[in-house]
Amino acid sequence: MTLQRPLKSRLWIWLLWLAGFYAVWLYLVAGLGYWSTAAAHWPMAVAMTIGSYAAGSTPMGGGTVGFPVLVLLFELPASLGRDFSFAIQSIGMTSAAIFILARRQPLAWATLNGAILGALFGTPFGIFFIAPYVPELWIKLLFAVVWASFGLLHLWRLNEIAGHSGITDFDEKWDFKLGLWIGVLAGATVAAVTGVGIDMVLYTALVLLCRADLKIAIPTSVVIMAFTSVLGVLVKIVSGQGLAPGVFENWLAAAPVVAIGAPLGVFIVAIIGRKPTLLVVATLCVGQFIWTLYAEQQRLGLSGMLLAGLAVLACLAGFELLRRWGAILVGEKTAKAQAKALAANS
Incomplete structure (x- = not known):
């Protein structure tokens, strides 16, 4: 895979983006009188302080926090959670992506x-x-x-995933086709339906199939989620579908937080390491699954909850198949077999 090598940082590009965003936001709240609207939705701003950090430091977008807060805590429609995820990530993930590109961090291009x-x-x-x-x-x-299975994967395999160095160098045409299929399938399903998730799918392929270093896989996942979020918002607006009622008000409160919070996550995680953050977020992913089943137990019934649990196991089985396929692709099994044969002959 072609990686972008560390070059001279161009953080002035990110600072210019940041200045432009805050100028527009100040015009909305001060010039157009939306300050009271933003202030009335302060709980979402508080929630997204955590969500924005997770967005920049993990392969899980800011919607990972925003969606369950709106849908489970505030008991608002899931479609609102989806559209809010698109809208808030179009600022937070875009800000983090510009920060990553400005710093010339290596990506699986x-x-x-x-x-x-x-x-x-x-x-x-x-x-x-x-x-x-x-x-x-x-x-x-x-x-x-999806989020529960992703969380369990990291609680189970984090040491292995975090131990990868660099990235397996496959043929670039193969790498491009892999990304193409991920973009089509994950974009049409999990991203279009929930507003998040394409970043997690791409990240999973990179760490399980390509044995990518987290320093490469996570920034790459941030960039694809930023692109998909902006695209999702534009498609909904231009097509006339529009965003769900309530999205703008919550976005107005949380946007100034995520604009700086997501890039801050990119920066801080480089100091404290990714494993502690991934462990916390993985635990939250499992917790929201339990919360969802508890909140919807009457509608789901015992059979529905069992099916949800089986779906998580099916996802985990899929992850394990990817991991084994990755081991074959990078020659891990061949190397281990050769090592055993050498040890037996010595």
């Missing part, structure tokens, strides 16, 4: 380029032809299942 192209087609398709037909309860369950 071939896979990322394929994922961007795939998301360009997959996300609008999912928004038009899949998301409108997914019931509210299923949106909640899709989010809960």
Whole structure:
């Protein structure tokens, strides 16, 4: 894979973006009189202080916190949580992505380029032809299942995942095709339906298939989620669908927090390391699954909760298959077999 080598930082680009964003936000709250609206939704701003840090320091977007806060804590529609995830990440993840690019951090460029192209087609398709037909309860369950399985993967395999160094150098055409399929499928399904998730899918492929270093996989996942979030917002607005009622008000309160919080997560995690943050966020992912089942137990019934649990196990089985495929691709099994044969002959 082609990696972007560390070059001279151009943080002035990020500072310019930041100045432009805050100028627009101040115009909205001061010039157009939306200050009282922003102040009235301060709980979301508080919640997104955590969400924005997770967005910049982990492969889980800010919607990982925003979605369950709106849907589970505030008991608002799941469609609102989805649209808010798109909207808030279009600021927070974009800010983090610009910060990453300005710092010239290494990225898995071939896979990322394929994922961007795939998301360009997959996300609008999912928004038009899949998301409108997914019931509210299923949106909640899709989010809960995917995030729970992702959390369990890290609680189980974190030491292995964090131990990767560099990235396996496959053929760039193969890397591009991998990213392309991820962009199409994840953009049309999990991202279009929940507003988040394409970053996690790309990250999972990078760490399990390509044995990518977290310092490469996580920034790459941030960039694809930023692109998909902006695309999702533009598609909804330009197509006339619009965003769900309540998104703008919550966005207005949280946007100034995530604009600086997500890049701060990128910076801080480089100092304290990624493992502690990933452990905390993974635990939260499992916790929101339990919370969802508890909140929806009457609608789901025992059979529904069991099916949700089986869905998590199915995701984990899929992750394990990816991991084993990755071991074959990078020659881990061959190397181990040769080492055993050498030891037996010595």
